[in-house]
Amino acid sequence: MPDIPVLTAQDFKSDIKPIWCPGCGDYSVLTALAKACAELGRPRESIALISGIGCSSRLPAYTSVYGFHGVHGRALALAAGVKLARPDLTVIAAGGDGDGLSIGGNHFLHACRRNVDMTYILMDNQVYGMTKGQASPTTAPDWCESKLTPAGTGIAPVAPLLLALAAGVNFFARGFAGNPNELARLIAAGITHPGFSVIHVLSPCVTFRAEQRAWKQAVHALDDAPATDRAAAMMRYAGDDGFTTGILYAGSTPPFMPERQHAMAAADFEAGFVVERQAAG
Amino acid sequence: MERDHIGEISEAASEPNDGASLPPRAVGRSTVSLALIGAGGAGAMRAGEILLDVAAKAGFFGLMTRAMGAQIRGGEAAALLRIATAPVSSPDDHLDLLVALDWANFSRFAAELPLAATSLVICDPDEGEVPTAIRESGAQSVALAMKKLAGAVPGGRTNMVALGAVAALIGLPEALVTEVLARQLGRKGDTVLAASAGALALGVNAAASLPPLRLAAPPVVTGARWNISGNQATGLGALKGGVGFVAAYPITPATEVLEWMAPALAKTGGMLVQAEDELAAINMVIGASFAGTPALTATSGPGLSLMIEALGLAVASETPLVVVDVMRGGPSTGIPTKSEQSDLDIAVHGLHGDAPHLVLAPNSIGDCAVTTQWAVALAETLQTVAIVLSDQALGQSRAVIAPPPAPPTLPGRLIATPTAAAGYQRYALTASGVSPMAIPGTPGARYVADGLEHNVRGVPSAQAGDHHAQLDKRARKLESFDYGEAWADREGEGEIALLTWGSATGPAREAARRARDAGIAVRLISLRLLLPARPVLLAAALDGVRRVLVIEQSHGRQFHKFLRANYDLPAEVAVISRPGPLPIRPADILARLATWE
Numbered sequence: 001m002p003d004i005p006v007l008t009a010q011d012f013k014s015d016i017k018p019i020w021c022p023g024c025g026d027y028s029v030l031t032a033l034a035k036a037c038a039e040l041g042r043p044r045e046s047i048a049l050i051s052g053i054g055c056s057s058r059l060p061a062y063t064s065v066y067g068f069h070g071v072h073g074r075a076l077a078l079a080a081g082v083k084l085a086r087p088d089l090t091v092i093a094a095g096g097d098g099d100g101l102s103i104g105g106n107h108f109l110h111a112c113r114r115n116v117d118m119t120y121i122l123m124d125n126q127v128y129g130m131t132k133g134q135a136s137p138t139t140a141p142d143w144c145e146s147k148l149t150p151a152g153t154g155i156a157p158v159a160p161l162l163l164a165l166a167a168g169v170n171f172f173a174r175g176f177a178g179n180p181n182e183l184a185r186l187i188a189a190g191i192t193h194p195g196f197s198v199i200h201v202l203s204p205c206v207t208f209r210a211e212q213r214a215w216k217q218a219v220h221a222l223d224d225a226p227a228t229d230r231a232a233a234m235m236r237y238a239g240d241d242g243f244t245t246g247i248l249y250a251g252s253t254p255p256f257m258p259e260r261q262h263a264m265a266a267a268d269f270e271a272g273f274v275v276e277r278q279a280a281g
Numbered sequence: 282m283e284r285d286h287i288g289e290i291s292e293a294a295s296e297p298n299d300g301a302s303l304p305p306r307a308v309g310r311s312t313v314s315l316a317l318i319g320a321g322g323a324g325a326m327r328a329g330e331i332l333l334d335v336a337a338k339a340g341f342f343g344l345m346t347r348a349m350g351a352q353i354r355g356g357e358a359a360a361l362l363r364i365a366t367a368p369v370s371s372p373d374d375h376l377d378l379l380v381a382l383d384w385a386n387f388s389r390f391a392a393e394l395p396l397a398a399t400s401l402v403i404c405d406p407d408e409g410e411v412p413t414a415i416r417e418s419g420a421q422s423v424a425l426a427m428k429k430l431a432g433a434v435p436g437g438r439t440n441m442v443a444l445g446a447v448a449a450l451i452g453l454p455e456a457l458v459t460e461v462l463a464r465q466l467g468r469k470g471d472t473v474l475a476a477s478a479g480a481l482a483l484g485v486n487a488a489a490s491l492p493p494l495r496l497a498a499p500p501v502v503t504g505a506r507w508n509i510s511g512n513q514a515t516g517l518g519a520l521k522g523g524v525g526f527v528a529a530y531p532i533t534p535a536t537e538v539l540e541w542m543a544p545a546l547a548k549t550g551g552m553l554v555q556a557e558d559e560l561a562a563i564n565m566v567i568g569a570s571f572a573g574t575p576a577l578t579a580t581s582g583p584g585l586s587l588m589i590e591a592l593g594l595a596v597a598s599e600t601p602l603v604v605v606d607v608m609r610g611g612p613s614t615g616i617p618t619k620s621e622q623s624d625l626d627i628a629v630h631g632l633h634g635d636a637p638h639l640v641l642a643p644n645s646i647g648d649c650a651v652t653t654q655w656a657v658a659l660a661e662t663l664q665t666v667a668i669v670l671s672d673q674a675l676g677q678s679r680a681v682i683a684p685p686p687a688p689p690t691l692p693g694r695l696i697a698t699p700t701a702a703a704g705y706q707r708y709a710l711t712a713s714g715v716s717p718m719a720i721p722g723t724p725g726a727r728y729v730a731d732g733l734e735h736n737v738r739g740v741p742s743a744q745a746g747d748h749h750a751q752l753d754k755r756a757r758k759l760e761s762f763d764y765g766e767a768w769a770d771r772e773g774e775g776e777i778a779l780l781t782w783g784s785a786t787g788p789a790r791e792a793a794r795r796a797r798d799a800g801i802a803v804r805l806i807s808l809r810l811l812l813p814a815r816p817v818l819l820a821a822a823l824d825g826v827r828r829v830l831v832i833e834q835s836h837g838r839q840f841h842k843f844l845r846a847n848y849d850l851p852a853e854v855a856v857i858s859r860p861g862p863l864p865i866r867p868a869d870i871l872a873r874l875a876t877w878e
């Protein structure tokens with residue numbers, strides 16, 4: 001057996017300097033992810049990190065695992081393709097609230113239902129950071145700072161936790177970028193939990209939502225064991241303020257992985273088309 | 282009759298033995314064209330399928346297309362068959378025989394049932410009056426009380442009476458029909474078979490009083506024959522090409538590709554995933570391919586439209602994949618059940634940015650297997666997107682054919698090997714433009730695939746130097762590749778060339794043959810590789826040609842415009858550009874050629 005070198009969190013980061021603004025919550029997500037990977041002790045080449053488009057979706061380039069920085073909103077679909085084709089890989093998807101809940105909202109719904117064994121790091125800053133500050137599906141209706149919606153959106157934000165539970169998510173944790181150690185634990189727990197796991201990260205956008213610095217005071221840890229029954233979880237979190245951190249739900253739905261057999265070769269199927277001709281005469 | 286290679290077909294090999302080149306026969310036609318029509322559920326389609334199967338077993342070649350309405354169940358349906366002693370590439374100019382089980386909704390697809398004064402129409406006097414369109418065609422109508430006859434047999438069905446009558450008229454042995462029926466009914470048991478056989482026999486007897494349409498004896502055949510639909514052939518080609526992952530969203534007329542592939546993939550170690558939409562499907566395909574599995578999706582125009590953004594991602598990230606577009610009438614929902622070649626524009630030009638990719642088109646039912654397999658190999662070898670433009674006329678038609686030839690063999694995906702050295706360059710600027718691709722799991726070659734422009738390592742870059750180098754690389758790998766002979770099918774010599782693509786090739790092929798039989802030298806050039814365009818090769822293929830007749834099935838002359846944008850054509854060019862859903866017929870082409878004499 002060759003020695004498997006022990007990798008540190010630093011080994012899971014690349015040498016590329018992030019484009020993020022100083023103080024952006026996404027730096028902590030990167031730190032927490034690298035820490036989680038190091039703690040899990042999986043080889044770097046066995047991990048694939050898939051993202052869409054947004055500030056948060058820049059994450060893969062800053063890690064040293066395999067990655068795919070795809071198009072806006074489709075990270076979960078692309079990640080499912082990776083995992084289904086290669087069950088041996090650890091597959092992680094990451095992206096923002098706009099990427100995952102607006103343009104990619106339909107895929108979020110179906111990723112929860114489908115329950116492919118992968119982990120989704122949803123970096124929620126209640127804004128479109130990359131396009132310079134528009135309202136997202138998690139933005140409060142009365143937030144008036146965007147030129148596109150100067151009077152606020154006037155529409156209720158979506159609660160990712162309740163949406164995920166209703167759609168059939170198998171694991172849901174919430175972390176805060178301001179607490180990267182807890183976040184690393186949550187990410188590692190999500191990765192090891194079979195099926196689709198969502199790590200909802202409150203990750204402040206210091207540039208367009210400077211007031212999110214106050215999230216530090218708002219977050220509070222769940223003082224209970226994770227819910228394991230979906231109906232009970234929906235009851236428990238119906239009035240959740242969105243700042244409860246910890247493993248909020250851990251279900252036991254078996255992961256989706258179609259059966260495959262190596263029973264036939266492609267050329268064997270030709271026989272099905274051959275005409276059995278009547279004997280000559 | 283068999284073809285050995287795609288691309289080049291010797292004159293001798295493509296000459297069908299339709300009687301002209303054989304000693305004269307005492308009786309019998311070399312081809313018969315017939316339609317079975319009825320309300321949905323009347324069983325016209327089923328009778329047609331049995332007839333094709335029987336003809337195949339008897340040694341004939343054949344083609345069965347279908348005309349269907351939009352109703353899910355219970356709409357009008359027509360099985361259009363052509364059975365012949367030689368390979369059939371196209372529907373004929375008109376029907377020799379029309380069998381109407383009833384006249385329900387006949388008017389809706391009458392235009393797709395061309396009758397001539399020589400046509401014979403068999404109809405049931407108890408199903409009401411013969412429609413005016415039939416009477417005006419000059420065709421001879423004969424009454425056959427099919428429903429009444431069927432009623433005489435307990436459990437007997439009208440379509441079986443019709444089947445018996447048609448089989449007898451064209452000279453297919455009743456015993457063979459019963460044998461096929463027995464095999465198909467299998468488990469349904471003896472009572473059903475007895476009822477079918479009884480009704481069949483009545484049809485056979487009734488045919489004795491009708492004018493015969495006997496086929497000549499089938500050719501003495503060596504080698505295997507297949508009975509296959511275009512969509513099945515596409516699935517088979519994909520599987521033979523090594524596809525191990527399919528994600529797709531159902532859409533007419535592509536769904537049968539998926540239906541055929543789902544169990545086949547599961548048995549060959551692969552899988553098919555039904556995605557939530559085409560956006561998901563194509564991105565799943567990208568993910569699976571990135572992970573190392575050759576991957577494909579099949580769709581139609583609306584789905585291709587949804588996939589376009591992700592195709593740009595696959596081009597930029599150099600992730601191999603194949604999209605099969607089984608085209609239907611467009612734009613928008615258009616005519617889902619009927620054929621058109623009108624997605625050429627979006628396939629060629631749909632991607633934003635400078636996004637070189639492959640566009641290929643099968644030109645016969647058997648070629649759906651060949652071209653799809655080739656597309657997979659090309660996409661893998663060149664690490665790019667291949668769009669395969671099939672259409673409803675190919676996909677949902679069945680043919681009895683010689684087994685299709687194999688596509689050219691290609692090296693496949695260039696894989697990066699594990700390395701201890703740092704600095705793996707996923708997008709290295711190689712001479713060929715193709716750079717070794719690392720598959721996740723490979724130590725030392727970790728990289729991030731990206732739709733952002735990037736440098737050789739894959740690191741996002743907005744610098745002009747990187748952008749230009751990568752644009753050049755992605756263009757170079759497609760432009761400099763040697764596609765061999767398969768880029769086009771070229772048949773015949775002469776100063777006139779029929780220049781066509783995809784399903785329009787079928788009637789063009791038959792028209793060229795008939796023209797040659799009539800002493801007019803005509804070349805046929807059917808482009809299998811549409812992108813990248815091959816101007817040097819086409820110039821050589823057109824050497825000595827003075828007149829070109831472009832043949833395509835679109836309203837907007839999409840193929841003609843594509844040719845003008847990419848190729849030098851002789852001064853004299855005419856265009857047959859007819860939108861769906863009516864097929865182009867050999868006579869249409871010959872009529873246009875006649876104006877040139």
Ligand SMILES: Cc1ncc(C[n+]2csc(CCOP(=O)(O)OP(=O)(O)O)c2C)c(N)n1
Nearest residue numbers: 053054055056072096097098099128129130
């Ligand atoms: C198809 C498409 N539409 C729009 C955009 C522009 N766009 C880029 S990122 C983004 C929103 C990102 O918001 P979010 O996912 O919340 O990420 P954040 O930047 O906040 O981390 C938008 C609208 C795009 N890249 N692609």
Ligand code: SF4
Nearest residue numbers: 021024055129205206
């Ligand atoms: S704009 Fe906001 S989300 Fe984007 S990098 Fe800056 S702080 Fe972070």
Ligand SMILES: [Mg+2]
Nearest residue numbers: 096097125127
């Ligand atoms: Mg955001």
